[in-house]
Amino acid sequence: MFLVIVLVALSVWGIVWSVIDVRRDGYGQRPTDWSRVAGRDDAIQRAESSVAYR
Template identity: 55%
Template structure:
């Protein structure tokens, strides 16, 4: 019985810790800042004389 209580307490602690960490790490929908994103297309950097497939 003590083992079941300990496992239940551990599970509750893990759920609470997960919720707290998700709220603190910025895990939510945020619009993309396109000025911080790397170049999106490889053909923008294409050089003449090379064949890109």
């Protein structure tokens, strides 16, 4: 019974600290800075339309 209590306590501790770390890490939506994306339109314009594999 003691081991079960210890395992439950460690599980709760791990879950709580995981949530805290994820919140501190800056996880979440951020607006995209399109000025830092290299060649975002060039790849679409240079794409070849083909059905054959190379």
